[in-house]
Amino acid sequence: MKKAIALSFLLVLVSAASAQNWFKGTLEQAMAKAQKENKLVLVDFYSGG
Secondary structure (H helix, E strand, O other), X not given: OHHHHHHHHHHHHHHXXXXXXXXXXXXXXXXXXXXXXXXXXXXXOOOOO
């Protein structure tokens, strides 16, 4: 039972992570888009691509 719950939780996390639409462009473009959509900007300094 615990394995089934853990697997279900893992599948939910993976599906949520793959649903992200990452913006590729300059910081200025990201800031303009975020302001237009009234959203925040997350800057990832670690990821290689």
